Amino acid sequence: MGTLNFSAKNIIKKFPGVVALAGVDFELRAGEIHSICGENGAGKSTLIKILSGIHPNNSYEGKLYLGDESLELFSLKDAEKAGITVIYQELALIEEMTVAENIFLGREPTRNGIIDWHKIYSESQQLLNQFQIDIDPTACLGELGVGQQQLVEIVKALGKKSRILILDEPTSALTEKEVKVLLVILKKLRNEGISCVYISHKLDEVFAVSDRITVLRDGRSIATLDADKTSRGEVIHCMVGREIDNLFPRNKTSLGKTLLKVSNLNVTNRKKEVLKNICFEVKAGEVLGIGGLMGSGRSELLLHIFGAWGKRSSGTVEVQGEPLEKHTPAQSIKKGLVLVSEDRKIYGLIIEKDIGFNLSLSSLDMFSGLFLLDSQREFVENDKFFRSLKVKAPNLESIVENLSGGNQQKVVLGKALMTDPKIIFLDEPTRGIDVGAKLEVYELINQLTEKGYAVVMVSSELPELLGMSDRIIMLCEGRVGGTFVNENLEQEQLMSAAMEEN
Amino acid sequence: MNNKLSTRDFSMVISLLIIWAIFTILSPTFVSSRNLSMLMIEFSIIAILALGMFLVILPGHIDLSVGSGVGLFGGIASVLVFQYSWAAPLAMFVSLILAIITWWLMGMLVVKQKIPAFIITLGGLLIFKGSFWLVIQNSTIPVVKGGNVNLYSLLTTYYLPAYVSYTLCLLVIGGVAYRKIVSRNQRKQYGFTVENVEVSFMKVFVTAQAILLFVLVSNEYRGVPLPIVILATLATLVYILTQHTKFGRYLYAVGSNEKAAFISGIPVEKLVIMSFATMGAIVALTGFMQTAYAGSSTTTIGNLMELDAIAACVIGGTSLKGGRGNVMGVLFGALIMVSLLNGMTLLAISPEIKFIARGTVLTLAVWMDVRLAND
Numbered sequence: 001m002g003t004l005n006f007s008a009k010n011i012i013k014k015f016p017g018v019v020a021l022a023g024v025d026f027e028l029r030a031g032e033i034h035s036i037c038g039e040n041g042a043g044k045s046t047l048i049k050i051l052s053g054i055h056p057n058n059s060y061e062g063k064l065y066l067g068d069e070s071l072e073l074f075s076l077k078d079a080e081k082a083g084i085t086v087i088y089q090e091l092a093l094i095e096e097m098t099v100a101e102n103i104f105l106g107r108e109p110t111r112n113g114i115i116d117w118h119k120i121y122s123e124s125q126q127l128l129n130q131f132q133i134d135i136d137p138t139a140c141l142g143e144l145g146v147g148q149q150q151l152v153e154i155v156k157a158l159g160k161k162s163r164i165l166i167l168d169e170p171t172s173a174l175t176e177k178e179v180k181v182l183l184v185i186l187k188k189l190r191n192e193g194i195s196c197v198y199i200s201h202k203l204d205e206v207f208a209v210s211d212r213i214t215v216l217r218d219g220r221s222i223a224t225l226d227a228d229k230t231s232r233g234e235v236i237h238c239m240v241g242r243e244i245d246n247l248f249p250r251n252k253t254s255l256g257k258t259l260l261k262v263s264n265l266n267v268t269n270r271k272k273e274v275l276k277n278i279c280f281e282v283k284a285g286e287v288l289g290i291g292g293l294m295g296s297g298r299s300e301l302l303l304h305i306f307g308a309w310g311k312r313s314s315g316t317v318e319v320q321g322e323p324l325e326k327h328t329p330a331q332s333i334k335k336g337l338v339l340v341s342e343d344r345k346i347y348g349l350i351i352e353k354d355i356g357f358n359l360s361l362s363s364l365d366m367f368s369g370l371f372l373l374d375s376q377r378e379f380v381e382n383d384k385f386f387r388s389l390k391v392k393a394p395n396l397e398s399i400v401e402n403l404s405g406g407n408q409q410k411v412v413l414g415k416a417l418m419t420d421p422k423i424i425f426l427d428e429p430t431r432g433i434d435v436g437a438k439l440e441v442y443e444l445i446n447q448l449t450e451k452g453y454a455v456v457m458v459s460s461e462l463p464e465l466l467g468m469s470d471r472i473i474m475l476c477e478g479r480v481g482g483t484f485v486n487e488n489l490e491q492e493q494l495m496s497a498a499m500e501e502n
Numbered sequence: 503m504n505n506k507l508s509t510r511d512f513s514m515v516i517s518l519l520i521i522w523a524i525f526t527i528l529s530p531t532f533v534s535s536r537n538l539s540m541l542m543i544e545f546s547i548i549a550i551l552a553l554g555m556f557l558v559i560l561p562g563h564i565d566l567s568v569g570s571g572v573g574l575f576g577g578i579a580s581v582l583v584f585q586y587s588w589a590a591p592l593a594m595f596v597s598l599i600l601a602i603i604t605w606w607l608m609g610m611l612v613v614k615q616k617i618p619a620f621i622i623t624l625g626g627l628l629i630f631k632g633s634f635w636l637v638i639q640n641s642t643i644p645v646v647k648g649g650n651v652n653l654y655s656l657l658t659t660y661y662l663p664a665y666v667s668y669t670l671c672l673l674v675i676g677g678v679a680y681r682k683i684v685s686r687n688q689r690k691q692y693g694f695t696v697e698n699v700e701v702s703f704m705k706v707f708v709t710a711q712a713i714l715l716f717v718l719v720s721n722e723y724r725g726v727p728l729p730i731v732i733l734a735t736l737a738t739l740v741y742i743l744t745q746h747t748k749f750g751r752y753l754y755a756v757g758s759n760e761k762a763a764f765i766s767g768i769p770v771e772k773l774v775i776m777s778f779a780t781m782g783a784i785v786a787l788t789g790f791m792q793t794a795y796a797g798s799s800t801t802t803i804g805n806l807m808e809l810d811a812i813a814a815c816v817i818g819g820t821s822l823k824g825g826r827g828n829v830m831g832v833l834f835g836a837l838i839m840v841s842l843l844n845g846m847t848l849l850a851i852s853p854e855i856k857f858i859a860r861g862t863v864l865t866l867a868v869w870m871d872v873r874l875a876n877d
Contacts, residue, residue, distance in 0.1 A: 306765075308764065308765060328767075328769065329764060329765055329766070329767045330767040330768065330769050332767070333767040334767075339765060341765055346759070346761055346762065347761050347762050347765045348762055348765070349759070349762055350754070350755050350758045350759050350762060350763070350825075351758070351759065352758055352825065352826070353754065353755075353758065357751070357754075357755075361751065361755055361763075361766045361768070362766045362767045364748040364751055364752075365748070368747070368748045371747055372742070372746050372747060373746050373747055373748060373751070375688070375746070376688070379688075379692050383692070395692075395693055395694055395695075396692070396694070397694050397695075415766065419767070
């Protein structure tokens, strides 16, 4: 079966009160990798749902075509029959089963009603060989890394004779190395004639893998660009509708006195040593970047200093010269230390409450008399942050759950800033938010350092670390793998410190 | 904070009216001023306990031990008064302190030892029940000696003189109207959406009518019973506590997302211990009232009251997962629960059927809670 062109013409999709797609054209040629880029809310996920049949044929205007024939999809099953498979961030695999069992999940070959195990394993091996993927089909899926699990999911789709793959943010949980493997495999598949729709926030990957790039903005397809004839600048320009000359607008500020000093810190969790002999200090007006691979202890370091994680076996933490020991987050906040966690939905927000509730949550002492809250003063303060952070919402009573990722992040930042901190820990401050909101976060970091705050930022994106930090620490398996002053640094130097190859 | 009336609020009012209509048709004495007066005392007792339960459920916990606690701490006060001839206020004070300490300890176990509240309080249920029967030695201990009155017995037998009721009634209506005006002006100033003047007026008007009607009907019999005044005071306190204090905000935050609350600097452990200690005080208060209402402490006092209190909360829209619910809802839930119990007693429905009905209502309420949470 050859691969056909798959296209969508003038798609319009309306939800009650919202137009999600206002005219999208998209064409996936046979054997190409075609990326879709756009800010959050641009309509990417709605488009995927239409391409994969989740939004049935009659719920939108416009038509889908496979080759020259029009294609009517009423469900995921229809799409699969047409050879289209979507691979989501959350994998639909069972960890307790073997790789081969997962590949044949739901369509196990049988002989006289009994599962034909020989066929399952031999055909799985064949599929894996065909695409030169080095995974043992008899291995238990749970023993594999996330990256390899993702490959299994792709092989599973190929096993169903899918010729068109739609990958939705496939790399958000992968390490750099796993991302590389995935991209190589996708290119191999392309050579076999399989086409692929690739959705990602990460422009590096988009440019590394795509033949063409379609940009969505406000529910419209703005442009379809040839990857080798365009630039990141042009793509970003299309995404936000305005020019962004400098992605990382870091303004260096003169440094003040040392605000945070960590010496010889050793931390255990469940009797396992997680952080080993960590030393660093941060001065007023400085941005310290902390990088490292997943599991290197980046977030754990911030959480421990903040008083929310692990047990200290030795070492000291000093905030403005005063030691912090056996403390809770509440005590840290009183001393001028505040943390914005990487997962705002779990550790940041009370998602079902309104913006005002969330903004003032850490600062209620400020508005509290003997017993009663002063709602007047609380409102004034909430309103100040609501306006200065430019949260896009009707008013302070809007429920946080209904805000976009970027605006939710602003609420978490506002909550942290209202406590009037001296030192701010930002754990992946731009994860899952769009380019425009990212820029606002970076500008906020600049404002903070100008005012003499110290910022410690954990990030898994090296360009962000290099773009926004004054100094960088790379962690490697719970130790400091290298400390750098951010001048003429290369990504490779940071990577090798994270993997301790030097 | 949210002033919109939800379908849930409406369904609560409507089901209450339906229940009342059915009982009135089946047994006209249901709306007699004597029965309404008794209904109000029973309502006060359950509602007070439910308000305490609300403070425990709000941060995401549960308390199964309150029914036994009601018996035990009512019983301790009775024994001190009747057998040891203590002055009633002192006996009640000592019993109250003991209850607070007991619940504070249970809170400590929940928080520090990470034992689920369900298990701790299930243990409490059995331990308190056993202790209760030991304290009263399976006998009947009156709350006052030989036909006298004391503070203990007056808890449920005192009725306000008519002029005091009317004065209080006017004060309360004035207070409600004043709060409405202040809050409207504040919301306008903040740029929030404000409901129509007509709607605001109607709300205050209906509330005023209800209060006035209640006072008039009560004065037909012996007057406004003291328990209602105690309940009104406590409900106002709990309302202010949950809506206008740091403590209340924290309760909602911890119930909705404990991890985020902890990272936001909320002293989660202290908060949960405090809410349990408050529950302890309320258990003792309910114990005194329930025992006084029965006239003496007997082994059945407080039986299954924990379930009525939980049902009142859930019927009133309190989420068992925590983080959602309000005082008005809890009061309505308690009124529905008590109306059912009182009506069934009037109709002389057998205890077997009463158990089944209580269970059905509880199950339906939780089912509704789950359904609404998924929407």
